[in-house]
Every structure is written in C-alpha cells, then in structure tokens.
Amino acid sequence: MSDAILSLRHVSASYGPVRALDDISIDVNEGEIVCLLGSNAAGKSTTLRTILGMTRANAGEIVFDGERIEGLTTPEIVSRGLTMVPENRRLFGKMSVKENLEIGANLRDDKAEIQEDIERVFSLFPRLKERIRQRAGTLSGGEQQMLAIGRALTARPKVLLLDEPSMGLAPILVEQVFETIQEINSQGTTIFVVEQNAHMALSIADRGYVLQTGSIVLEDTAANLLEHPKLSDAYLGEME
Amino acid sequence: MNLRSALKPGFVGGIVVVYLSAIGMVERFQDRNVITGLVGLGVVLMLVAFAITSYTAARKSDSSLLTGVAVGFISGAFVAIVTMGFEGLINAGLDVRGMFVSITPGLLETLEFGLNPVVGAFMMVVASTAVGAVSGVLVGLEYHLRSAVVFAIGITLLMSLGEPILRVTLGNLQIPTGWLYELGGLTIAGTIIVLALAFGLRWWWMSRADTRREAAAQMPEATRRTWGRASLMAAIVALVALPWIVGPFVSDVLGTVGLYVLLGLGLNIVVGYAGLLDLGYVAFFAVGAYAAAIFTSPASFLVTEEGQQFAEAGFTNLWVALPFVVIIAVVIGAAIGAPVLRLRGDYLAIVTLGFGEIIRTLVLSDWLSPYLGGAQGLTRVPAAPPSSFDLRNPQHIYYLILAFSLIAAYISYRLVDSRVGRAWAAMREDEDVAEAMGISVVRYKLLAFAMGAGVGSLGGVFFAAKIGSIFPNSFGLQVSINVLAVIILGGIGSIPGVIVGAAALVGLPELLREFGEFRLLIYGAILIAIMIFRPEGLLPNKRRQRELHEGQDLAAVDLTKEGPS
Structure with missing residues (x-):
C-alpha cells in the first residue's frame, strides 16, 4: 500500500534462538487507528520494540514516512516522529509531572513550541495540570496513564504507538483512555495500539491485526474482526 | 525502664x-x-x-x-x-x-x-x-x-x-x-x-x-533573588580573602581541599548526575597531571631536537598547555568510555576500576618509562613559573584552584536543570524508557564521562603544578576512593555537598595531622555512620533524598521549592 505511513514488510525478530516474530507484515495508513491484538507472549510488545529499533529485526524492512528505518538507532527513529507509550506506563516516578512531559520533548529545541505542546497535553488532561509539580510516582493509575500518553505527545509524534494502555486500569478508566486516544487521533495523530482487550480496542480502531505466537493470523477492518468467529480462537488457542 | x-x-x-x-x-x-x-x-x-x-x-x-x-x-x-x-x-x-x-x-x-x-x-x-x-x-x-x-x-x-x-x-x-x-x-x-x-x-x-x-515568605521574589546573589558574592569575596587571613600553611590545606572539590565536582557529574559508578576516576587525574608534566617540564621527552620547536611555540607555558591537556583528557575519557558504557551498574564499576589500575601500571611500565619517567616520575613541573604568579606559593595556586572550582560548580549548577541534566536524571531512573523516549543513552553517558574526565584532568594539572613533581604512586586506587567518599559524605549529586565533603574528609585530617595513624579508622567510622544514619549525605540533593526515602512522608513534596543544588 503506497499511502501507508508505517509499514512492516516480512519482518522477523528473535531473542537469541527464540523466534519472537515470524515474517509479519503490517500497514498503518496516515490518520488511521490500527490495533494489533493477541494474547500474552504473542509478540505484541516485540513488534513495538522492533519498530523503535530497541530489538533488531533479523529480516524484512520497516518503512516509516517513505524511508527505511530498521537500521536506525532508537533516538533517530523517535526524532522522525514515532513515539511509544510503554507497557505499564513506566513513568519517571521521582520526577514531577512537568519534568516527565519535558523529557518527552527532550529531542527538540524550540522552547515556545514545547510549551505549546505541554499546554495541549494539559487541555487533553486537565487533571495533570492540577498536579503539575507532583511527583509522577504518587499519581493514581489513571493519571499515570494520562501522563504516559502526555509524555509521548510532547515528542510531537506522527504515529503514536501504545503498548497495552488498558493494562491494570479499572473498566471506567479504560473507557476514558480509549476516548482520549480517539480524540488524539481526531487531532491528526496516527495511532498504532497493541492490546489484549480486543473489544475495547476494536471499538475505536479502523482496522486490526491478530498476532498469534509471532505470526499474523488475521487482518481485517475493525467491524469485520468484531464479528469474526476466529477472533476468540486467537485468544483461546493456547488453552485448547 | x-x-x-x-x-x-x-x-x-x-x-x-x-x-x-x-x-x-x-x-x-x-x-x-x-x-x-x-x-x-x-x-x-x-x-x-x-x-x-x-x-x-x-x-x-x-x-x-x-x-x-x-x-x-x-x-x-x-x-x-x-x-x-x-x-x-x-x-x-x-x-x-x-x-x-x-x-x-x-x-x-x-x-x-x-x-x-x-x-x-x-x-x-x-x-x-x-x-x-x-x-x-x-x-x-x-x-x-x-x-x-x-x-x-x-x-x-x-x-x-x-x-x-x-x-x-x-x-x-x-x-x-x-x-x-x-x-x-x-x-x-x-x-x-x-x-x-x-x-x-x-x-x-x-x-x-x-x-x-515569615519575613522570607513575604519577601518579593526579586528581593529574595538579590539577597541570594548578595550572599553568594559575599561568600566569593570571603573565599578570595581567605588565604591572606589564614596564612600559608592553612592556604596549602585549602588548596588540597580545593583540588578535591574540583575532582569531586567532576566525579559528581559522572556518578551523581549520570548515575555511572566510576571507580577509576584517578585515571583522568593522572592523565591531567602527566600531560601537564610532559608539556611543561624540562625533563620531558618533548624537550629534544624536534621538541625545541615545540617549546618555542610556547607550549611549555602552563597556560598554553592547559586547554590541550583538557582536550587530551576528554578524548581519552571518550575513548575509554565508548567501549565500556554499554555495561551497567556493577559491571561498569568493575571495568572502571580496572582502567584506573591500567593507567597506573602503564605509567610504571618499562615501555613508557622513557616518556613518563617510570617510578622516578617527572619533576620540575612546570619549569618556569608562567609569570609573576608563583605556582609554588600555596597562596597563589589557591586562586587558580578556586577559579576553576567556581567554574566547574557553575557549570554543574546550570547542567542540572538543563535538557542534558533532565536526560541524565531520566537515564538514571530508567535507562530503557529513557531510550524509548528518544534519549540517546550512549551519547549522554559519553558526555558525562568526557566532562568528568575534563574536570578531573584539571585537578591533575593543578596537583602537578602545586607539588612540582609527580610520581606514579600518587595515582593509586586510594585517590578514586577518596573522591568517591567526598561526594558520598556530602551527598551524591549535590554541589554544596562536594564542598562540605572535601572540607570534612580532606581538610580536617590535614589540620589534625597529629592523629595521622588513626586517620583511616576515623575515616571508616565516619563513612559507616553516614551510610547508616544519613545515606543521602550531609547536604543532600533533594531528588536523591526522595529516592532514598521512598515511601516516607515526602510523597507530596512540592518540587518547585528545590534549588537545582
């Protein structure tokens, strides 16, 4: 697909002798929300790590914004406009909310624009503004997830990668988080979200992929996937 | 009871x-x-x-x-x-x-x-x-x-x-x-x-x-800043006047304390800011001292036929040599750093320990002794005093050390709240996420290592100039340990802490010379006591204090009230 802003073509990756990704191909088009579904250890996080260059692909190519990025270092990839919200949030707990947001913008130089982006995060998450000087580690789970997303947004990504944003959150908060993701998308950021919570993710996504033990087993529009009988197989597969 | x-x-x-x-x-x-x-x-x-x-x-x-x-x-x-x-x-x-x-x-x-x-x-x-x-x-x-x-x-x-x-x-x-x-x-x-x-x-x-x-709370921000600046100026004036008040002997001690302040500030960048435990810091101290000696001593191998031109170019002058020494140290720092900085924590500490010893062994080796003097060391550093400013006079060299300590302290102070300082703090806390946020971990580690090396080499230059001759046994593991103890006692990551630590661990023993044989015993007892009762050091950096007292009632601390210390 030529209008894909991020595409993985026949990518494989392994940890030592263990193959974690086996010849996967994914396309994310500009302006879309795409989700990658799969159970534990299916290779979801590895996919994100490979995109960001934190795990090296053994084969295949990753194209972002028309250029191959699979050989670049993580900072180079981030500076091109790909940022991740890591699994379990992983905030800098001893730093203040503001400092966490500034870390996100660490690659950029323009103070005025960074300030603008921080304000934008605060307009998305007014709660964070109230806690601007508070230590990130003392925020509640929901606030921490907001801050983790905010920290990624201050890097001004073209594509935002989210690793299990629903993990460890109460259902009501999960809903809020996904509404926010939708809002960020509507403001022009492409979203690639990795999730176990398939129904939640598909309810906001345009398209979805299902990953099972390192391979893509399904690929369709979100609406079709929601109806697909094999969707539950992908999750229950290991338990059969 | x-x-x-x-x-x-x-x-x-x-x-x-x-x-x-x-x-x-x-x-x-x-x-x-x-x-x-x-x-x-x-x-x-x-x-x-x-x-x-x-x-x-x-x-x-x-x-x-x-x-x-x-x-x-x-x-x-x-x-x-x-x-x-x-x-x-x-x-x-x-x-x-x-x-x-x-x-x-x-x-x-x-x-x-x-x-x-x-x-x-x-x-x-x-x-x-x-x-x-x-x-x-x-x-x-x-x-x-x-x-x-x-x-x-x-x-x-x-x-x-x-x-x-x-x-x-x-x-x-x-x-x-x-x-x-x-x-x-x-x-x-x-x-x-x-x-x-x-x-x-x-x-x-x-x-x-x-x-x-109450008065402080009511004071307007501008007045408070003026007061802060005034007291800083007063402190600097006092520091400038000090050697003439206390006389040559105490000035000499002050020079030694200043040397350790300088070294402490350098190591503080590496250990305190970037969180890299470097147990071989003496390596850069040695590089600075030997480079200064080679450039400025008439006993140097450079003073031969082709070296004559070198001397005529003015390199034997300490002032001219100084920037080159620092550049050499920074390059060596980066060269040592590049291969080892992928290691973390304990592994890095052990490798740096090794590098410290390697430098000392190299200096002692037969291979390099024609250039570095081996066990005989290098003497008459620098041969001619650069000017009327007499480096052998403790009251004079004190100013040199003071000036560079102030510069190093100012740079450290400015670094903490800068983009670089934040990147270091992020790296210290979670290297993986820092990398995922686009912080080039290797580059920032190298930067810290190189800056530490540069400051450490300055310490070496002044050490050589102060003593006038250098020998390999001045560059043992003890120096690395001492500098580390200075920043631990004062509080890792804290600039005032480095000054207090150097004064307490280097200054006091110099003044209480008669207790010489018990020095190490007292030293050890103090360090153990600090580790038990006040692990954040005497004048801690606020952020470190939070890290060490995790979960205690510092939870909702207002972070704006802290200086970058």
Missing part, C-alpha cells in the same frame, strides 16, 4: 572506650589540650563515647534520666574494672605490653585521672554517670534548649580543635588571642565565654526562626 535495656548500651559504651584506649587513641589524643589544665582530648573522646551511648539509649526509653544514669554508670564501671584489671596485671609483674602495646603507664594515668588506682576508678564511674545523667536530662529538655546546649558544646570543641588555624588567623587579623588560647587549648575563661556566646547566639537565632520564616 528496666535494667536490661541499659545493659547493652552500657557495655557498648564501655567496650568502645576500652577499645579506643587499647589502640592508643585515648593516650595520643590526650596530648592535645581542649581546656588547658583541665581536660585533654583523650578524656573528651571518652566522655563523648559515654554521652552518645547514654543519649541514644535514653531517647528510646520512657524514663530518660534513669536510663542515662544507668548506661553511664555501667559504661564507666566497665572501663574502671578493665583499668584496675590491667593495673593489677602489671603489678603482678605480667608483661601486658607484650600483647597490648598501647597499654602504657601514661594511658593508665589518663584513665585514672592522675589519681591513685582506686580513687581513679571511682572518679571514672562518677564522671561517666554524670555524663549519662546530663545526656538523660538533655533528652528530656525542650527542643530549642537541647539544640542550643548541643550546639554550644559542639562549637566549643570545634574552637578548641581549630586552635592551630584560629590562633594564626586571629593573629593575622591583629586580634589578641591570649585570653582565648593557651598551650594549644582553650583557657578556662575562654571556654566559658565561648560556651555562653554559642548558646546565646543559637538560642536567639532559633527564637527568631518563625519571624524569619
């Missing part, structure tokens, strides 16, 4: 005093007068040991006076019994000193307060019980009063210990000191005056604490 709770601290106090006596510390310290004609430092040492054990025990008890008295009594009785025991053994004709070399007649005399053994033993118990009682009363006192009493005693002790500097200093200022000092200790009148003044000042200062806080 039950007697058992007093038994353990009582014995601890007694054993500590017996130990300090048996290793000869009490007797050696007794040579130094605290209050001339009344108390020597050896006795003070014993009384302080009694006081600390009684105080800590009394604080945990609900009847503090009784506990204090009991602990003091038990400690004193223990010491008295041991003393009488030794006395008896000696009288029985046993060769006690064959085993305990330090049990001398002089020591026994000190432990018996110069009286006969039985009365002496009684006096020991009376003294320790009295100290225990005072400690017990102190615990019960209201906070302000207690603080003022402890402050007054502490200041008096410091005034007495500081006699060698203070007498000279006051003399230079044309202030008569006869009323205050006599034979190396305080006079009795002087003691009373100092005690009363210190107590009064502390009391007055604390009684005004609330008013002062």
Whole structure:
C-alpha cells in the first residue's frame, strides 16, 4: 500500500534462538487507528520494540514516512516522529509531572513550541495540570496513564504507538483512555495500539491485526474482526 | 525502664572506650589540650563515647534520666574494672605490653585521672554517670534548649580543635588571642565565654526562626533573588580573602581541599548526575597531571631536537598547555568510555576500576618509562613559573584552584536543570524508557564521562603544578576512593555537598595531622555512620533524598521549592 505511513514488510525478530516474530507484515495508513491484538507472549510488545529499533529485526524492512528505518538507532527513529507509550506506563516516578512531559520533548529545541505542546497535553488532561509539580510516582493509575500518553505527545509524534494502555486500569478508566486516544487521533495523530482487550480496542480502531505466537493470523477492518468467529480462537488457542 | 535495656548500651559504651584506649587513641589524643589544665582530648573522646551511648539509649526509653544514669554508670564501671584489671596485671609483674602495646603507664594515668588506682576508678564511674545523667536530662529538655546546649558544646570543641588555624588567623587579623588560647587549648575563661556566646547566639537565632520564616515568605521574589546573589558574592569575596587571613600553611590545606572539590565536582557529574559508578576516576587525574608534566617540564621527552620547536611555540607555558591537556583528557575519557558504557551498574564499576589500575601500571611500565619517567616520575613541573604568579606559593595556586572550582560548580549548577541534566536524571531512573523516549543513552553517558574526565584532568594539572613533581604512586586506587567518599559524605549529586565533603574528609585530617595513624579508622567510622544514619549525605540533593526515602512522608513534596543544588 503506497499511502501507508508505517509499514512492516516480512519482518522477523528473535531473542537469541527464540523466534519472537515470524515474517509479519503490517500497514498503518496516515490518520488511521490500527490495533494489533493477541494474547500474552504473542509478540505484541516485540513488534513495538522492533519498530523503535530497541530489538533488531533479523529480516524484512520497516518503512516509516517513505524511508527505511530498521537500521536506525532508537533516538533517530523517535526524532522522525514515532513515539511509544510503554507497557505499564513506566513513568519517571521521582520526577514531577512537568519534568516527565519535558523529557518527552527532550529531542527538540524550540522552547515556545514545547510549551505549546505541554499546554495541549494539559487541555487533553486537565487533571495533570492540577498536579503539575507532583511527583509522577504518587499519581493514581489513571493519571499515570494520562501522563504516559502526555509524555509521548510532547515528542510531537506522527504515529503514536501504545503498548497495552488498558493494562491494570479499572473498566471506567479504560473507557476514558480509549476516548482520549480517539480524540488524539481526531487531532491528526496516527495511532498504532497493541492490546489484549480486543473489544475495547476494536471499538475505536479502523482496522486490526491478530498476532498469534509471532505470526499474523488475521487482518481485517475493525467491524469485520468484531464479528469474526476466529477472533476468540486467537485468544483461546493456547488453552485448547 | 528496666535494667536490661541499659545493659547493652552500657557495655557498648564501655567496650568502645576500652577499645579506643587499647589502640592508643585515648593516650595520643590526650596530648592535645581542649581546656588547658583541665581536660585533654583523650578524656573528651571518652566522655563523648559515654554521652552518645547514654543519649541514644535514653531517647528510646520512657524514663530518660534513669536510663542515662544507668548506661553511664555501667559504661564507666566497665572501663574502671578493665583499668584496675590491667593495673593489677602489671603489678603482678605480667608483661601486658607484650600483647597490648598501647597499654602504657601514661594511658593508665589518663584513665585514672592522675589519681591513685582506686580513687581513679571511682572518679571514672562518677564522671561517666554524670555524663549519662546530663545526656538523660538533655533528652528530656525542650527542643530549642537541647539544640542550643548541643550546639554550644559542639562549637566549643570545634574552637578548641581549630586552635592551630584560629590562633594564626586571629593573629593575622591583629586580634589578641591570649585570653582565648593557651598551650594549644582553650583557657578556662575562654571556654566559658565561648560556651555562653554559642548558646546565646543559637538560642536567639532559633527564637527568631518563625519571624524569619515569615519575613522570607513575604519577601518579593526579586528581593529574595538579590539577597541570594548578595550572599553568594559575599561568600566569593570571603573565599578570595581567605588565604591572606589564614596564612600559608592553612592556604596549602585549602588548596588540597580545593583540588578535591574540583575532582569531586567532576566525579559528581559522572556518578551523581549520570548515575555511572566510576571507580577509576584517578585515571583522568593522572592523565591531567602527566600531560601537564610532559608539556611543561624540562625533563620531558618533548624537550629534544624536534621538541625545541615545540617549546618555542610556547607550549611549555602552563597556560598554553592547559586547554590541550583538557582536550587530551576528554578524548581519552571518550575513548575509554565508548567501549565500556554499554555495561551497567556493577559491571561498569568493575571495568572502571580496572582502567584506573591500567593507567597506573602503564605509567610504571618499562615501555613508557622513557616518556613518563617510570617510578622516578617527572619533576620540575612546570619549569618556569608562567609569570609573576608563583605556582609554588600555596597562596597563589589557591586562586587558580578556586577559579576553576567556581567554574566547574557553575557549570554543574546550570547542567542540572538543563535538557542534558533532565536526560541524565531520566537515564538514571530508567535507562530503557529513557531510550524509548528518544534519549540517546550512549551519547549522554559519553558526555558525562568526557566532562568528568575534563574536570578531573584539571585537578591533575593543578596537583602537578602545586607539588612540582609527580610520581606514579600518587595515582593509586586510594585517590578514586577518596573522591568517591567526598561526594558520598556530602551527598551524591549535590554541589554544596562536594564542598562540605572535601572540607570534612580532606581538610580536617590535614589540620589534625597529629592523629595521622588513626586517620583511616576515623575515616571508616565516619563513612559507616553516614551510610547508616544519613545515606543521602550531609547536604543532600533533594531528588536523591526522595529516592532514598521512598515511601516516607515526602510523597507530596512540592518540587518547585528545590534549588537545582
């Protein structure tokens, strides 16, 4: 697909002798929300790590914004406009909310624009503004997830990668988080979200992929996937 | 209170005093007068040991006076019994000193307060019980009063210990000191005056604490900044005037302290800011010293045929050499850093330890001895003083060290809240996420390593210039350990901490030279105490304090109120 802003073509990756990704191909088009579904250890996080260059692909190519990025270092990839919200949030707990947001913008130089982006995060998450000087580690789970997303947004990504944003959150908060993701998308950021919570993710996504033990087993529009009988197989597969 | 709770601290106090006596510390310290004609430092040492054990025990008890008295009594009785025991053994004709070399007649005399053994033993118990009682009363006192009493005693002790500097200093200022000092200790009148003044000042200062806080809170931001700037200027003026007030000997000590401040600031960037434990920091110190020597010493291998041009180009001048030395150190720092910085934590520490040793071994090697002088070292560094500014004069080189320390402190201060400082903080906390956020971990580590190397090499240059000749054994592991201890004592990541740490660990031992043989013992005891009671250091960096007291009531600390310290 030529209008894909991020595409993985026949990518494989392994940890030592263990193959974690086996010849996967994914396309994310500009302006879309795409989700990658799969159970534990299916290779979801590895996919994100490979995109960001934190795990090296053994084969295949990753194209972002028309250029191959699979050989670049993580900072180079981030500076091109790909940022991740890591699994379990992983905030800098001893730093203040503001400092966490500034870390996100660490690659950029323009103070005025960074300030603008921080304000934008605060307009998305007014709660964070109230806690601007508070230590990130003392925020509640929901606030921490907001801050983790905010920290990624201050890097001004073209594509935002989210690793299990629903993990460890109460259902009501999960809903809020996904509404926010939708809002960020509507403001022009492409979203690639990795999730176990398939129904939640598909309810906001345009398209979805299902990953099972390192391979893509399904690929369709979100609406079709929601109806697909094999969707539950992908999750229950290991338990059969 | 039950007697058992007093038994353990009582014995601890007694054993500590017996130990300090048996290793000869009490007797050696007794040579130094605290209050001339009344108390020597050896006795003070014993009384302080009694006081600390009684105080800590009394604080945990609900009847503090009784506990204090009991602990003091038990400690004193223990010491008295041991003393009488030794006395008896000696009288029985046993060769006690064959085993305990330090049990001398002089020591026994000190432990018996110069009286006969039985009365002496009684006096020991009376003294320790009295100290225990005072400690017990102190615990019960209201906070302000207690603080003022402890402050007054502490200041008096410091005034007495500081006699060698203070007498000279006051003399230079044309202030008569006869009323205050006599034979190396305080006079009795002087003691009373100092005690009363210190107590009064502390009391007055604390009684005004609330008013002062209010005034500070009402002060507009601009005024506060002006005040801050004014006090900084005053401190700098004081630092500039210092060598002429204290005289050449103390200036020399100040130069050594300054050297360690400089090294501490450099290592602080590596360990404190970037969180990389470097145990081979002496390597950069050595690089700086040897590079300076090679450039400026007439004994250098560069002073040969082709070297002549080099000299004519003015390189033998220390000022010209200085930037090149720093550049060389930065390059070597980066070269060493590049391969090892992928290691983390303990592994990095071990590898840096190795590099420190490699540099020393290289300097000693036959291979490099034609260039670096081997065990003979390099002398006459620099041959000619750069100008009328005399590097061999401690009062002159002090300024050089001061100037560069101030620059290093300013750079460190500015770094903390910069983008670089934040990146380091993020890296220290979670390297993986920092990388995922686009922070080039390797680059920032290299930057920290190179900056540390540059500052460390400056320390080396001034060391070489100050001493005038350098030998490989000046660059052992001990230097790395000392610098690390300086920043740990002061508080890792804290600039004022480095200054306090260097003054305490380098300055005090220089001034208390007579205690030379116990230096390492005291050093170790201080470090252990700091690690147990105040792991964040004496003047901690606020963020570090939070990291170490995770989960305590610092949770909702307002982060704006902290300086970048």
